[in-house]
Structures are given as C-alpha cells and as structure tokens.
Amino acid sequence: MKYALLIHGSNAADGPERDLDPKIAAVLDRPSVAGWTRLQGIGAATTVRRQDGRRLLTDGPFVESKEYLAGLIVVDAADLDGALAIVEELQDLRPNVVIEIRPVLETD
Amino acid sequence: MAIDEVFREQWGRVLATLVGVFGDIELAEDAAQEAFAVAADRWPKEGEPANPTGWLVATARNRAVDRIRRRQALTRKTEQLGRELAGTAGEAMSAEEAVDETSSLPDERLELIFACCHPALALDAQVALTLRTLGGLSTEEIARAFLVPFETMSKRLTRAKHKVRDAAIPFAVPPDHQLPERLDAVLAVVYLIFNEGWSGERKDLTEEAIRLGRVLAALMPDESEVLALLALMLLNDARRQARLRDGELVLLDEQDRSLWDERQLAEGRRLLARAVALRGDGPYVLQAAIVDLHLEEPRDWEQIVALYGVLAQLTGSPIVKMNRAIAMAEIDGPAAALAELDSLPLEDYRYFHSTRAELLRRLGNDRAARRAYTRAIELAQTDPERLFLAGRLATLRPSASG
Numbered sequence: 001m002k003y004a005l006l007i008h009g010s011n012a013a014d015g016p017e018r019d020l021d022p023k024i025a026a027v028l029d030r031p032s033v034a035g036w037t038r039l040q041g042i043g044a045a046t047t048v049r050r051q052d053g054r055r056l057l058t059d060g061p062f063v064e065s066k067e068y069l070a071g072l073i074v075v076d077a078a079d080l081d082g083a084l085a086i087v088e089e090l091q092d093l094r095p096n097v098v099i100e101i102r103p104v105l106e107t108d
Numbered sequence: 109m110a111i112d113e114v115f116r117e118q119w120g121r122v123l124a125t126l127v128g129v130f131g132d133i134e135l136a137e138d139a140a141q142e143a144f145a146v147a148a149d150r151w152p153k154e155g156e157p158a159n160p161t162g163w164l165v166a167t168a169r170n171r172a173v174d175r176i177r178r179r180q181a182l183t184r185k186t187e188q189l190g191r192e193l194a195g196t197a198g199e200a201m202s203a204e205e206a207v208d209e210t211s212s213l214p215d216e217r218l219e220l221i222f223a224c225c226h227p228a229l230a231l232d233a234q235v236a237l238t239l240r241t242l243g244g245l246s247t248e249e250i251a252r253a254f255l256v257p258f259e260t261m262s263k264r265l266t267r268a269k270h271k272v273r274d275a276a277i278p279f280a281v282p283p284d285h286q287l288p289e290r291l292d293a294v295l296a297v298v299y300l301i302f303n304e305g306w307s308g309e310r311k312d313l314t315e316e317a318i319r320l321g322r323v324l325a326a327l328m329p330d331e332s333e334v335l336a337l338l339a340l341m342l343l344n345d346a347r348r349q350a351r352l353r354d355g356e357l358v359l360l361d362e363q364d365r366s367l368w369d370e371r372q373l374a375e376g377r378r379l380l381a382r383a384v385a386l387r388g389d390g391p392y393v394l395q396a397a398i399v400d401l402h403l404e405e406p407r408d409w410e411q412i413v414a415l416y417g418v419l420a421q422l423t424g425s426p427i428v429k430m431n432r433a434i435a436m437a438e439i440d441g442p443a444a445a446l447a448e449l450d451s452l453p454l455e456d457y458r459y460f461h462s463t464r465a466e467l468l469r470r471l472g473n474d475r476a477a478r479r480a481y482t483r484a485i486e487l488a489q490t491d492p493e494r495l496f497l498a499g500r501l502a503t504l505r506p507s508a509s510g
Contacts, residue, residue, distance in 0.1 A: 001276050079278040080228055081286075103275050 002034060002076055002104035003083040007090070009070035009097050023093050028073065032086065036073040067098060074104065111151060114160060115144055119244030120323065122164045124216040126172060127223070127279060133241060133269045135172055143168035165213060217242060218327045219279045221320075225294040226277045233268035234297050240265055242323065243316050253313050254304070291328075295337050295392065298324065302341050309352075309490055314345055325379070332388020335379045340396040342376035343403065345369075357496035360402060373403070394419040409438040426452045427459075434463060442470040458487035462497060474504045 020028075020038070028036050047058040061068060073090075077083045080101070087099050119140070126136035143164050157163040224237040236254075239245045245253075251261035271277065282290040298320045305313025321338035328334045350367035351358055380396045398415050401408055416432035419425075429452055437445035446467045454460035465480035481501040488494045 079276040079280075080226070081278045081280075081282070084228075101275070 001079070002074055002106060003080075004102045004104055005073040005075060005083070005087060005090070006069060006100040006102060007071040007073065007097050008067040008100065009094075010067050021093065024090070027086065027089050027093070030086075032076050032082075034074040034076050036071065038071040039069060042068045070097070111148060114156070115147075116244055118161055118164055119144075120217050120220070120242040121161055121215060122168060123241050123244075124220040125165050125213055126168055127220055127241075128216045129169060130172055130176075131279065132273050133237075134266075134273070135175060136168075137241070137269075139168040139172035139175060140164070142171045161213065215327065216279075217323060218281050221294055221324070222281055222290060223272055223277050223279045225290070225297050226272075227290075227293055228275060228277055229268055229271060231297075231300075233264055233271075234293070235300060236261060236265050237268045237272075238297050238320070239301065239316065242320060245316065249312075253310060291331065291333065294324070295333060299337060299341075299392075302344075306344065307489065309492065311348070314341070314348070317341060318345060330386060332383040332386040333390045333392045335383040335386070336388055336390065336392035336396045339376045339379035339383065340392055340399060342372050342379070343396060343399045346372035346376065352492050355492055355495060356499065357492040376400075391419060391422055394422070407438070409435055413439060426454050427457065430454060430457075430460060430463060437467060437470075442467040446471065456487075458484060458489065458493075461487060462500075465497075465500070469500070469504065478504055 027033070042061045045059075045061045047060060047062045049056050049058070073086075075083055075086050077086070083101050087101065090099065091097065122143070123133075123136055123140050126140055127133055130136055130139075146167055147160075147164060151157075221238060221242055224241055225234045229237065232254075236250055239250050239253075240247065247262050247265055248258055250265075251258045254261070256264075281287075298317050301320070302314055302317035304310065305315075305317060318338070318341050321334075321341055324334045325338045346369040347360075347363060347367075349369070350363035350365070353364075376396070377400060380393070380400055383393050383396070394415055398412060398419070401412050401415070412435045413432060416428060416435055420428045420432055430449060433445045433448040433452075436448060446464065449460070449464060449467065452460070461480045461484035465477045465484055468474075468477035468480055478501065481497055481504075485494055485497045485501070488497060
C-alpha cells in the first residue's frame with residue numbers, strides 16, 4: 001500500500017537547500033520510494049481560490065504558519081510500520097522536520 | 109458454564125482470528141456478533157459444540173464472506189478472497205465441518221492488542237478499542253464507564269476502526285527492537301483501565317483490566333513487566349472490600365485486614381516473585397514491589413523510600429516523588445517531607461493537597477492544614493474521597509477565622 005509522506009520544515013531552521021543531501025538521496029533511491037518532489041520556499045507560493053465565481057489569487061501559501069510543506073515522498077510499504085521506518089530514517093538525517101503520513105487513496 | 113460467560117471468554121479469541129483473516133475490525137466484529145447470536149439460539153437446544161471457538165470462528169467466517177459478497181462495490185475483493193479461502197474454508201462449508209480445521213487455530217489476540225494499542229491511535233481510542241475488541245464490552249458499556257455520551261463513544265470507536273483499516277496499522281507482534289516501547293503502550297492502556305476503575309469505584313473496569321492482564325500474562329509468560337502489572341493490579345484490588353467503610357475511604361493503616369482477599373494477594377505475590385526471578389527491574393516490577401512492602405506490618409520504610417527513589421529516577425514522575433516524600437515522612441519526619449513536597453509541580457493534583465494537609469496537621473499547623481484540606485475537597489472526584497477529607501477536616505482545631 002502507498003503512503004504519502006508530507007515533509008514539513010520550519011522556515012528558520014530548514015530553508016530549502018539547492019543541492020540534495022547525498023544521504024537523503026540514498027533514501028529516495030530505495031525501491032520502496034515510488035516518487036518524490038521537493039518544493040521551493042513559500043516566498044514563491046501563490047494560492048488560488050474562487051470567490052463569487054471570480055478567480056482570486058493570494059501571494060503566499062494556503063496556511064500561513066511557521067511550518068511549511070517542503071516536499072512530498074510517496075512510499076510503498078506493507079503497513080503503517082513500514083512507512084514509519086522510512087520516516088525514522090529521514091528524521092535521523094533531518095531531526096527538525098515534521099512528517100505527516102497520509103495513506104494514498106487507491107481505487108482499483 | 110453459562111452461555112454469557114462462554115461468549116465473554118471466546119469473544120476476544122474469535123475476533124482476533126477474524127481480524128487476522130479479513131484485516132478489518134468492523135467486518136470481523138459484525139460477523140462475530142452474528143455468529144454469537146446464532147450460537148445463543150442453537151446451543152441451548154442442540155448442546156454446546158465440542159470445540160466452541162472453532163465453531164464460532166467458522167460460523168463467523170462464513171457470515172463475513174456473505175457480507176463481503178453482498179457489498180457490490182467490493183466485487184473484486186470477493187473474488188480475491190474467494191480464491192484465498194477456497195483452499196482452506198471452502199464455499200459452503202458448515203460450521204461443524206470447519207471445526208477440525210480451526211481446532212488448531214493460532215491465538216492471535218496478541219496481534220490484535222498490539223494493533224489496538226498502536227501509537228498512531230489516540231490514547232482514548234486505544235483504550236476504547238481494546239475494551240471493545242479484547243474485552244468484548246459493548247459500545248454502550250464503554251461509554252458509560254468513561255462517562256461520555258453513547259454517540260461520542262460510538263464515533264470514537266468507528267473512527268479508530270477505520271484508521272486501523274485505512275492506514276493499514278499492522279496486525280502483528282512488533283519485532284524485538286520495537287517490542288519494549290510498544291509493550292509499554294499496551295500495558296499503559298490496561299493500567300489506565302484499572303486506575304479509571306480504581307479511582308472511580310468502578311468494579312467492572314478493575315475486573316476487566318485484571319482479565320486483560322491475565323490474558324497478556326498467559327500470552328507473554330516471560331515478560332517481567334507483564335507479570336508485574338498483573339501482580340500490581342491484584343495486590344491493589346485485593347484490598348477493595350476494606351477500602352471503603354460506610355461509603356468513606358479508609359486508609360491502609362486503618363483497614364480491616366480480615367477483609368483482604370488472601371487468595372488474590374498470594375497470586376499477586378507469586379507473580380511478582382516470578383517477575384523478579386526473570387530479573388525484571390522495570391516500572392511495574394518496582395510499583396508492585398512497593399505495594400507489596402506496604403502490605404507488610406511493620407512497614408520497611410527505608411526499603412520503600414529506596415524503591416520510590418529508583419522509580420522516580422526511571423520515570424521522572426513528580427507523583428512518584430510525592431509518594432517518596434510521604435514515605436520519607438515516616439523516617440525523617442513531616443517537616444522534611446513537606447519541604448520535599450513543596451518543590452514539586454503538582455498544584456492541580458488532588459492528592460497533592462490532601463498529602464500536604466496531612467503533613468501540616470502532623471506539624472500542628474492547623475490553619476494551613478485547613479486550607480489544604482479545603483483545596484483537596486474542591487478537587488476530589490468521588491464521594492468516598494470527599495467524606496474522608498471532610499472527616500479529617502473536622503478533626504482540626506476550630507480556627508478563629510473559620
């Protein structure tokens with residue numbers, strides 16, 4: 001089963017790095033990692049919503065907070081403990097990130 | 109054995125097996141309930157089958173397969189399950205036919221309790237789910253026990269069952285390197301159930317916790333903490349009859365020892381001895397040993413203070429430090445104990461104030477003792493506690509200020 005790992009960093013501590021840390025790259029190279037993406041900082045974010053049928057753009061992220069969504073990793077694991085094992089490895093490398101685990105909705 | 113008792117004994121076992129097969133607590137529960145209803149109807153007429161567990165599992169499994177077939181949205185899953193089950197259960201196998209096959213069923217209650225007490229579930233959800241699946245308590249009973257509306261408890265249980273299914277919380281005994289941490293969570297849930305019953309005078313909950321403790325001890329006979337938790341509960345619960353007199357709380361020293369349950373005390377002590385022999389030195393072993401020491405007359409206060417010290421270091425709990433201070437009062441006097449007590453961050457803890465009040469009373473400071481008892485009464489949660497504290501308050505010298 002697939003899990004999305006939503007990686008939340010905090011602005012002050014973990015700004016986006018240009019280069020991918022080779023140790024993290026090694027984790028992302030695992031066969032259990034189905035896909036991943038890193039996001040630019042919230043300074044580059046635009047939030048779009050519809051209001052009274054008109055498009056309304058806001059400069060900035062949907063949720064303004066100290067933490068921001070920094071990246072997304074999709075992993076394939078047998079169960080929640082399998083996903084937790086990968087989260088643990090990532091947090092060994094980046095102790096400050098907070099990771100939300102969301103099972104991927106699969107329709108077959 | 110009365111049919112209700114048989115069901116209570118069998119429920120956890122049957123449910124665990126079904127969750128193992130279908131991976132869905134909700135489905136397992138519905139199917140088990142149907143099977144138990146069929147049994148309640150047939151057994152009194154036709155007699156109890158030779159292997160009740162096997163009969164119940166086989167009947168429930170057939171019902172679960174029926175349920176899956178009825179759900180059109182899950183057609184593909186049915187085919188897959190049908191294939192999986194074809195080799196073993198067959199399609200229209202009767203319960204009687206299936207009994208031989210299920211007579212050597214593995215007991216999967218451990219897998220179930222580790223799933224129910226997974227840290228990805230909130231603690232109150234862990235507690236409710238454990239009581240429902242392993243204890244066989246109804247949603248209504250659990251709601252009543254925790255003083256929440258039926259709807260709230262029903263939602264909590266449904267949400268927890270769905271999370272187990274949707275997030276694929278593993279139905280497995282954790283690997284060795286995770287076992288201590290995960291076992292702590294399981295024991296914490298059982299002990300919480302016990303304490304909820306103990307402090308709220310809820311015999312149904314303390315009995316249920318002891319029953320769960322016995323199941324765990326039978327399944328993990330070499331885990332010292334598991335044995336010690338059961339010992340701890342038994343040693344405390346053995347004094348239940350003596351703990352109240354005319355609805356008022358009775359302190360240990362003033363309890364009528366002839367009301368203590370000697371058989372339960374002996375069982376608790378045997379379990380504790382076994383836990384110690386297994387070189388157990390975890391928090392439950394220490395707590396059970398401390399309770400055991402408290403039951404001796406005269407009490408070995410030096411030893412009690414020493415064990416509380418070790419436990420305080422292990423857990424860092426201010427409540428343990430408070431208990432250590434109480435024991436210290438017996439050796440170093442109430443003034444030293446009070447100084448220690450006042451350094452603890454327990455302003456909102458009800459027993460903190462009753463403890464302070466007692467020490468102040470012993471020091472002859474009735475005015476401060478009066479204030480502390482009054483605060484303790486404000487925070488008290490049961491009538492026996494309130495009665496006891498009011499009785500103590502009445503023994504103080506009347507103060508000019510009232």
